[in-house]
Amino acid sequence: MKRTFLIATFLLTSFAFAFAQKYDIKLNLQPNVRVPLRSTNVITQKITIPGKGVQEVKTTVSTEVAFYVSALKDGNYVINGIVNKREIQSESAGNKMTVSGTDSVENKYNKDLIAMTGKTFVAEITPKFQLVGEVKPLNDNMTKAAATQAFSVLQDFFKSLYPDHEVAKGESWKASDEENGITTTTTLTDINDVSYVMDAKVVLNQNMQGLTLKGEGTQNVEIHKAMGIPLYGLSTVPATGSTSSPMGMISVEVNAINSFELVQ
Secondary structure (H helix, E strand, O other), X not given: OHHHHHXXXXXXXXXXXXXXXXXXXXXXXXOOOOEEEEEEEEEEEEEEEOOOEEEEEEEEEEEEEEEEEEEEEOOEEEEEEEEEEEEEEEEEOOEEEEEEOOOOOOOOOOHHHHHHEOOEEEEEEOOOOOEEEEEEEOOOOOXXXXXXXXXXXXXXOOOOOOOOOOEEOOOEEEEEEOOOOEEEEEEEEEEOOXXXXXXXXXXXXXXXXXXXXXXXXXXXEEEEOOOOOEEEEEEEEEEEEEEEEOOEEEEEEEEEEEEEEEOO
């Protein structure tokens, strides 16, 4: 009898322990709570051209977004979102050019940025930040295409963060961004009273105008446990590639560093 009791107790304890260690990582938001986020993406390219040596180009993309839940709908969230800042700065051979969505004069370089910056859109998302239906502009001077692009900028903060199933500490899941040729394998490495901590391996295999870039990097993210929103993240992805040209083989080395955080 005592042995049977011990076995039963062990099984119940093991089951309870296993159940307690599973976490459904997702958004858990209340209406009208504003979520402001910002990111800085620095991409350094070294391009080797036969007969011309090495050219270095540094591009910095600074982004500020915000959204809030305007309604709850069948387990999903209806959000109002905005891109408050989208600025791109390029430096090469001592020359610098900056374009921004807040520029007062529109040109071919900042046209798309101006179209989506400072204007509000509405979208329905799942608790895993997947779009349901279409993105709609809320401003008369914002096109549907610009609203869709603005949502895409916001969604970039959340890509690969949420597994499609409950996970335990030490468990991994994979997410693929086929459009950009990125595969992310994320592991839940730590849990505390405030946050989930995740480490990821990022694999890049991107083809762009005949140039194939390949590389592997890392990503570290901390997510607020109660609300499911990212608190901080840092990714570093080095990559290399080459392409043929009339001048010979052109080789490219890229190092992309992206940091993002909740604005508090």
